[in-house]
Amino acid sequence: MNIIVCVKQVPDVTEVRIDPKTNTLIREGVPSIMNPYDLHAVEAGLQLKDKVGGKVTVITMGPPQAEEVLREAISMGVDDAILLTDKRFAGADTWATAYTLSKAAKKLGFDLIICGKQAIDGDTAQVGPEMAEFLDIPHVSYVRSIDSVSDSEMVIERLMDDCYEKIALTLPALITVVKELNTPRPPSIRGKMAAKKANIPRWNADDIEAEEENIGLKGSPTMVKNIFAPPPRGERRILDGTPEEQVETLIRELRRLRCL
Numbered sequence: 001m002n003i004i005v006c007v008k009q010v011p012d013v014t015e016v017r018i019d020p021k022t023n024t025l026i027r028e029g030v031p032s033i034m035n036p037y038d039l040h041a042v043e044a045g046l047q048l049k050d051k052v053g054g055k056v057t058v059i060t061m062g063p064p065q066a067e068e069v070l071r072e073a074i075s076m077g078v079d080d081a082i083l084l085t086d087k088r089f090a091g092a093d094t095w096a097t098a099y100t101l102s103k104a105a106k107k108l109g110f111d112l113i114i115c116g117k118q119a120i121d122g123d124t125a126q127v128g129p130e131m132a133e134f135l136d137i138p139h140v141s142y143v144r145s146i147d148s149v150s151d152s153e154m155v156i157e158r159l160m161d162d163c164y165e166k167i168a169l170t171l172p173a174l175i176t177v178v179k180e181l182n183t184p185r186p187p188s189i190r191g192k193m194a195a196k197k198a199n200i201p202r203w204n205a206d207d208i209e210a211e212e213e214n215i216g217l218k219g220s221p222t223m224v225k226n227i228f229a230p231p232p233r234g235e236r237r238i239l240d241g242t243p244e245e246q247v248e249t250l251i252r253e254l255r256r257l258r259c260l
Helices: 036-052 064-076 094-108 127-135 189-197 243-256
Strands: 002-006 009-011 032-034 055-061 080-084 112-116 139-149 153-159 164-170 173-177
Touching (some): 002 094, 002 127, 009 064, 032 064, 036 064, 036 112, 055 094, 064 080, 064 189, 080 094, 094 127, 112 127, 127 173, 139 164
Parallel strands (some): 002 112, 112 173, 139 173
Antiparallel strands (some): 009 032, 139 153, 153 164
16 A cells, blocks of 8 residues: 655744744744644554555655654654655645645555644644545545555544544545544654665655646735734633632622623
C-alpha cells in the first residue's frame, strides 16, 4: 500500500506573531513543532504499513525550516519525505494549501492519504477534505478506528458528536484522524540517525506543475481583513465555601442582577 501522510509545522502557541501587512502568521524564526494531530496520522500510516506492507511518504508545505518536522517523521519510521517549499506558496489559505498538496500527492501516486483532523494554528479542519475534492476521491473525517484494510477497501469508525459511524471506504481515499485513534510511537535511536542523514527532496511550484494563480496568497480566495483580541469579559468573581454555599451565593447574585 502506498500511503501519503500530510503533516504541518505549526508555531509554538507561546510565540505566535502576525504579519501586519498580510494578516498571516509569521513562521520564519519562530519556534515550531509538528502539529499534534499529525503525529497520530504518521502513526496510523506506520501501523498500516506494519500490517499490510507498503510505503509511507510524508509531505509538508512550508518554508525551509519545515524540514524539521519531516525529519521527526523519518525518526518515527517513515520511508520518504518531500518538502514543498517555494516563496510562491507563502500566504496560502486552506484552498490554496489543499490544491498544492493535492498536486504533490498526484505526482507521487497513492492508495491512501492520511491527515490529522486539523492544525492547531488554524483549527479549520478543511485541508484534508479539500484535498480529496481536488483529487476526486472519497474521504472520511474524524476517523477514530481502522478496523480492517485490504487492497481495495478499508473499514473505519468515524467519531460523531454522541456516537460513532462505521463506514466501508473504497480506495484510493483520504482520511483525517483524531487523537483517539492511536498513541504515536517515540523516535528510535536508529530512526534519529536515519533522520539526521536523510536527503529530503524539495519541490517547488514548477516541480508539481502547479498553476501560479492557484497557489499562495495570490491563489487564496479567502482573505484575512482584520485581526483583533477578543474584548475583556468584564468583572469576575470566585465563589468560596461549600458547593451548597456557592449555589446560594450564585442564586443571590443572579437575582440581584435580575437574571432570575
